[in-house]
Amino acid sequence: MTTMAPKAPPAIELIGIDKSFGPVHANNNVNLIVERGVIHGIVGENGAGKSTLMSILYGFYEADSGEIRVNGEPVRIRSSREAISHGIGMVHQHFMLVPPLSVLENVMLGAEGGPLLAEGAGAIRKRLAELGREYGLVVDPDAIVRELSVGLEQRVEILKALVRGAEILVLDEPTAVLTPAEADQLFEMLRVLKSENKTIIFITHKLREIMSLTDRVSVMRRGEMVATFDTASTSPPELADAMVGRKVILKVEKGPSHPGAVALEVRNLVVRDDRGVARIDDVSFALREGEILGVAGVAGNGQSELLEALAGIRGLSSGEILIEGKTVPAQKRNPHMERLLGVGHVPEDRHRVGLVMPFEACESAMLGFHREPVYGKGFFYSRSAIVSDAEKKMESFDVRPRAPLLKTANFSGGNQQKIVLAREIERNPKILLVGQPTRGVDIGAIEFIHKRIVAQRDAGKAVLLVSVELDEIFALSDRIIVLCGGHITGERRPEETNAQDLGLLMAGVSERAA
Amino acid sequence: MSAPLKPLPAWADVALIPLVNVAAAFVISGFVVLAIGENPLAAVQSLILGALGDLEGIGYTLFYATSFIFTGLSVAICFHAGLFNIGTEGQAYIGGLGAALVALHFGLLPGYTLAIAAIIGAAVFGAAFAAIPGYLQAYRDSHIVITTIMFNYIAAAIMGYVLVNVLRKPGQMNAETEPFRDTALVPQFHEVLAHFGITWPDTPFNLSFLLALLCCLAVWLLIWRTRLGYEIRTVGANPTAAVYGGISPARVIVITTLLSGALAGGVAANIILGDQHRLILEFVGGFGFVGIAVALMGRAHPVGIILAAILFGVLYQGGQALSIDMPKISRDMIVVIQGLVVLFAGALEHMFRRPVATLLARRTTQPPI
Amino acid sequence: MEWFNAFIVVFASGMRLAVPLILACFAGLWSERSGIVDIGLEGKILVGAFGSAAAATFTGSVWLGLLAGIAAAVVFSLIHGYASIDQRANQIVSGTAINMVADGLTALIGNAIWSQGGRTPQLPAEAQFGAINWPFVNEIGPVPIIGPIYQHLISGHDIVTYIAFLLVPITYWALYSTRFGLRLRAVGENPAAVDTAGISVRGLRYGAVMICGALVGLAGVYLVLSQEAYFQPHMSAGRGFIALAALVFAKWRPWPALGTCLLFGFLDALAIRLQGMELPIIGPVPVQAIEALPYILTVVLLAGFIGKAIPPRASGIPYVKER
Numbered sequence A: 001m002t003t004m005a006p007k008a009p010p011a012i013e014l015i016g017i018d019k020s021f022g023p024v025h026a027n028n029n030v031n032l033i034v035e036r037g038v039i040h041g042i043v044g045e046n047g048a049g050k051s052t053l054m055s056i057l058y059g060f061y062e063a064d065s066g067e068i069r070v071n072g073e074p075v076r077i078r079s080s081r082e083a084i085s086h087g088i089g090m091v092h093q094h095f096m097l098v099p100p101l102s103v104l105e106n107v108m109l110g111a112e113g114g115p116l117l118a119e120g121a122g123a124i125r126k127r128l129a130e131l132g133r134e135y136g137l138v139v140d141p142d143a144i145v146r147e148l149s150v151g152l153e154q155r156v157e158i159l160k161a162l163v164r165g166a167e168i169l170v171l172d173e174p175t176a177v178l179t180p181a182e183a184d185q186l187f188e189m190l191r192v193l194k195s196e197n198k199t200i201i202f203i204t205h206k207l208r209e210i211m212s213l214t215d216r217v218s219v220m221r222r223g224e225m226v227a228t229f230d231t232a233s234t235s236p237p238e239l240a241d242a243m244v245g246r247k248v249i250l251k252v253e254k255g256p257s258h259p260g261a262v263a264l265e266v267r268n269l270v271v272r273d274d275r276g277v278a279r280i281d282d283v284s285f286a287l288r289e290g291e292i293l294g295v296a297g298v299a300g301n302g303q304s305e306l307l308e309a310l311a312g313i314r315g316l317s318s319g320e321i322l323i324e325g326k327t328v329p330a331q332k333r334n335p336h337m338e339r340l341l342g343v344g345h346v347p348e349d350r351h352r353v354g355l356v357m358p359f360e361a362c363e364s365a366m367l368g369f370h371r372e373p374v375y376g377k378g379f380f381y382s383r384s385a386i387v388s389d390a391e392k393k394m395e396s397f398d399v400r401p402r403a404p405l406l407k408t409a410n411f412s413g414g415n416q417q418k419i420v421l422a423r424e425i426e427r428n429p430k431i432l433l434v435g436q437p438t439r440g441v442d443i444g445a446i447e448f449i450h451k452r453i454v455a456q457r458d459a460g461k462a463v464l465l466v467s468v469e470l471d472e473i474f475a476l477s478d479r480i481i482v483l484c485g486g487h488i489t490g491e492r493r494p495e496e497t498n499a500q501d502l503g504l505l506m507a508g509v510s511e512r513a514a
Numbered sequence B: 001m002s003a004p005l006k007p008l009p010a011w012a013d014v015a016l017i018p019l020v021n022v023a024a025a026f027v028i029s030g031f032v033v034l035a036i037g038e039n040p041l042a043a044v045q046s047l048i049l050g051a052l053g054d055l056e057g058i059g060y061t062l063f064y065a066t067s068f069i070f071t072g073l074s075v076a077i078c079f080h081a082g083l084f085n086i087g088t089e090g091q092a093y094i095g096g097l098g099a100a101l102v103a104l105h106f107g108l109l110p111g112y113t114l115a116i117a118a119i120i121g122a123a124v125f126g127a128a129f130a131a132i133p134g135y136l137q138a139y140r141d142s143h144i145v146i147t148t149i150m151f152n153y154i155a156a157a158i159m160g161y162v163l164v165n166v167l168r169k170p171g172q173m174n175a176e177t178e179p180f181r182d183t184a185l186v187p188q189f190h191e192v193l194a195h196f197g198i199t200w201p202d203t204p205f206n207l208s209f210l211l212a213l214l215c216c217l218a219v220w221l222l223i224w225r226t227r228l229g230y231e232i233r234t235v236g237a238n239p240t241a242a243v244y245g246g247i248s249p250a251r252v253i254v255i256t257t258l259l260s261g262a263l264a265g266g267v268a269a270n271i272i273l274g275d276q277h278r279l280i281l282e283f284v285g286g287f288g289f290v291g292i293a294v295a296l297m298g299r300a301h302p303v304g305i306i307l308a309a310i311l312f313g314v315l316y317q318g319g320q321a322l323s324i325d326m327p328k329i330s331r332d333m334i335v336v337i338q339g340l341v342v343l344f345a346g347a348l349e350h351m352f353r354r355p356v357a358t359l360l361a362r363r364t365t366q367p368p369i
Numbered sequence C: 001m002e003w004f005n006a007f008i009v010v011f012a013s014g015m016r017l018a019v020p021l022i023l024a025c026f027a028g029l030w031s032e033r034s035g036i037v038d039i040g041l042e043g044k045i046l047v048g049a050f051g052s053a054a055a056a057t058f059t060g061s062v063w064l065g066l067l068a069g070i071a072a073a074v075v076f077s078l079i080h081g082y083a084s085i086d087q088r089a090n091q092i093v094s095g096t097a098i099n100m101v102a103d104g105l106t107a108l109i110g111n112a113i114w115s116q117g118g119r120t121p122q123l124p125a126e127a128q129f130g131a132i133n134w135p136f137v138n139e140i141g142p143v144p145i146i147g148p149i150y151q152h153l154i155s156g157h158d159i160v161t162y163i164a165f166l167l168v169p170i171t172y173w174a175l176y177s178t179r180f181g182l183r184l185r186a187v188g189e190n191p192a193a194v195d196t197a198g199i200s201v202r203g204l205r206y207g208a209v210m211i212c213g214a215l216v217g218l219a220g221v222y223l224v225l226s227q228e229a230y231f232q233p234h235m236s237a238g239r240g241f242i243a244l245a246a247l248v249f250a251k252w253r254p255w256p257a258l259g260t261c262l263l264f265g266f267l268d269a270l271a272i273r274l275q276g277m278e279l280p281i282i283g284p285v286p287v288q289a290i291e292a293l294p295y296i297l298t299v300v301l302l303a304g305f306i307g308k309a310i311p312p313r314a315s316g317i318p319y320v321k322e323r
Helices: A050-057 A080-085 A103-108 A117-135 A150-163 A180-195 A207-213 A236-244 A303-310 A335-340 A350-354 A383-396 A413-426 A443-458 A470-476 A499-506 B010-036 B040-052 B055-080 B088-105 B113-140 B144-166 B189-195 B208-225 B227-237 B239-244 B249-276 B287-297 B302-325 B332-347 B353-363 C002-033 C041-059 C062-086 C091-114 C146-154 C159-177 C179-189 C191-196 C201-228 C239-249 C254-274 C287-302
Strands: A012-021 A024-034 A039-043 A065-070 A073-075 A088-091 A168-172 A199-204 A216-221 A224-230 A262-272 A278-288 A291-296 A318-323 A343-346 A431-435 A462-466 A479-484 A487-492
Touching (some): A024 A050, A039 A207, A050 A088, A050 A168, A088 A150, A103 A117, A103 A150, A103 C179, A117 C179, A150 A168, A216 A236, A224 A236, A236 A499, A262 A303, A262 A462, A278 A291, A278 A303, A278 A318, A291 A443, A291 A470, A303 A431, A350 A413, A431 A443, A443 A470, A487 A499, B010 B353, B040 B055, B055 B249, B088 B249, B088 B287, B113 C287, B208 B227, B208 B302, B227 B239, B287 B302, B332 C091, C002 C146, C002 C201, C002 C254, C041 C091, C041 C201, C062 C091, C159 C201, C159 C254, C191 C201, C239 C287
Parallel strands (some): A039 A216, A088 A168, A291 A462
Antiparallel strands (some): A065 A073, A262 A278, A262 A318, A479 A487
């Protein structure tokens, strides 16, 4: 401290990192410099490549090309072990904890300090107590992790990294699972860590967090690092702009909507996930015939649960769903019943949910409708009816190749999606639920799919569109609601809003500042 | 970390890889024979001669094959629903009880309706016994692999008790029932052919074989031509998609295990009603486990199952002849081959994928898709 | 007092019958705690038994018999490990294959060498494990209550029996007090957590699979070198599956596993003892009911009617690094 030392090298330098998964270019020539002792935010939309980049830094994947430097030294990180040895610690979005083990055991795992646990346990206990005092990271070391709250689990993850001597801490979407109060506590901890000269890389979608926590912020978009700012000298709109970018605006030919009667009404809906957490919390809205209602929001804010509840896959905890003014008793709600009531559903994940990949296309094209008489009467179905029905659907949705007998898995993403859409739309539903209709779909197919969705609206159908792609929401919606944390944070008409405005709503900044 | 595999052409996927896998099992079996100090080729010759060399051998071969078709189908139908039913052995055993109870107590049924009723009895008992693990899997989330293993032993205990204490013919030492009346029997082929003046050696090969073929057709129709089959396959391939499609996986699991147990009951028709003509202890004799090998080797397809069942029929019958020609090679050799088939066609089914893919890529000049 | 002595004799017999169950059950415990489901215990008992019988017959050495039995079972364990860990196979299919190959191969080779239908020759006494008598057995034996306990339960067993019972505290200690045990418990629950902590999932699982092989081999060794003095085809007689049932029943925990194995062994001894006996009211003892009890109890437990048996969460699932 007495002499003016030459400026310390950055904690992390990523130079020209490139990584592809098959045809997906997840990281394209990414450069990033993170200075020592700062909180550096990385923002970007879903699939922008943030998680891949951090996985490369932590040795989960190896980059196809590029260089990593830690404290100015070029290093190769081929495994988590090597990352740890370079002082890098990571808090994964899905915690890497062993639920039936105690906090102490989880922290010790991989850092036991000898073949017998007793040898290291004392030292780690002491270290945990120290860390508790220094940073306010207090957790009972003998508590069983399964019984901890999510916030405490995350604290254990951070402690794991610190006990291993992490100087650089990477947090991947750390607030996604936290309550606001827990998030505030986390921020407090991170500020203390920073004051101890630790370096923190903080990945998030949420601009509010970037603004309140970070010193610098880098923006990723479509696998590329597009900008880096000093947080003090930027603003949420500027960041939102950089995140969304000046994309090719998808223009869909579309006249004004002529909304008719209410087709679907949701009243005070509460939907819980498998762990019992309310993912949709007191949501009400109405959807009319002849309109497209877009549901915008960052992934994981309840959209999936909303769609599943509406489609009859997931039960309701409370509230009501009315279809054409009539409510269906809870015990009778199931996907089959919903289909009979005229609800079509294009699920968010066609691989896992919407299609059966090993099946022939014609068989995937009847999933959910396989009991209908078009496919033959009685116990047996008619192969020729199935094939000709599939041919008709493939023709009308221009699925290529026009091969009903080809395995579903052998179609491209766009054509698989067209099979799902054809199946749900050709059955002439009154209400169409559409989730992420163009995820992993090529440009040509996107345009086609968008046109068909608009055509449904023009035919007087009520369309609910869930998408994390703001462009898509803008291009298609007649009305937009924004979900954040299971609540509707706002409603807009597309012509009276913009990406920045929606971005703020998506980030949970309720209602526009006057 | 390895590069992703290039997709294999369809013919390699359907035919070449399974053949390579089964071939590996037989090559290793050959080495086992060699290690014992016998000539594998001579062993194969003796085996084939014993199994297919004369009509008697063929009769026995097809008799065994009949049981294997039933057990193979029983295992395979569960595969389609993504279930591993190790309980075919016990279900077939309990099926025997059903057959015997009908044969012994419904003697008033006219003519061959008694035999048909006894076969139905076998199917119903097999189905009921399979349905318990099925129900527990579907509604109580108990792992069907463990429960069916347990049920095999429970079946053995039940049958031991019933045969020793309840159904044993009075004054008889052996734990077996009295012989069934003639109308309860499934006719053997040599009897049937004798009506047409054709002489066929006296073998236990009986009309259950036709029932087995009928079941193959029925299973094929069920799996690939009915709505229920579609639901079974959907649950097996992607339970999440099944739920999305309005299918109840629990219901499908129960129905599938019922059908599987009924098919296992076919073994009782073949052995108890077609050959032994009375209920005896341990008549299934491990054929339920052969069904696992048959189903894996036949890739759960009825045509494949028929071929695999006949192959195992050849092994079981030829193994008898082989053990006489070469006393060092006991019939246990067949169990070894069976295990190796399960190992290579089941557990290690992808082991030869990469080598085959590399080989094919080298041979073909066209660029990969 | 007569009643008590009879009880002690049945209990001692149950203890002996429990030894192979304990060894196989703890073998399964190590394997399944690491996430590798092993339904091939039955086959590996046979392999261990045959290996020890063959080696002891050829060399006349009980110790070489012991080593050979263990080595043979470890080889079979490694095949299962290779299929499960490297080939990401269906572990049930692989275990089934192991059972079949073991069952056939031991009988086949036994028959090829000794031509006695697979049975190996009777081993001389020096190629068997003898009973170890504790000091003052004859003096303490006649003392009421303590005497029979000392004489029949504590003293007079062979070395494998003592190893089996020592195995319980050792396993407990290794699982809960050593680094390896911690990592093993972790890898069976969440391999990704182990991987991100910089520990090799593959290495851990191979280690567990080899321990499993050694222990289950010892179960086979016991059948030959301590009990029967020869190998006979199918001599495991379902013990591998009972051990599996005990493991489920004990919910994959060491001390309950010991208790369950003792209970199952005791039931077995009782069934043998009551064979052909008439009981008041019940009449002839339905021995099969007692024999089936372990399986029935396990099914009832699995069905969730008495508590819930939840296996290690990652068991049976091949570990694949995910995005």
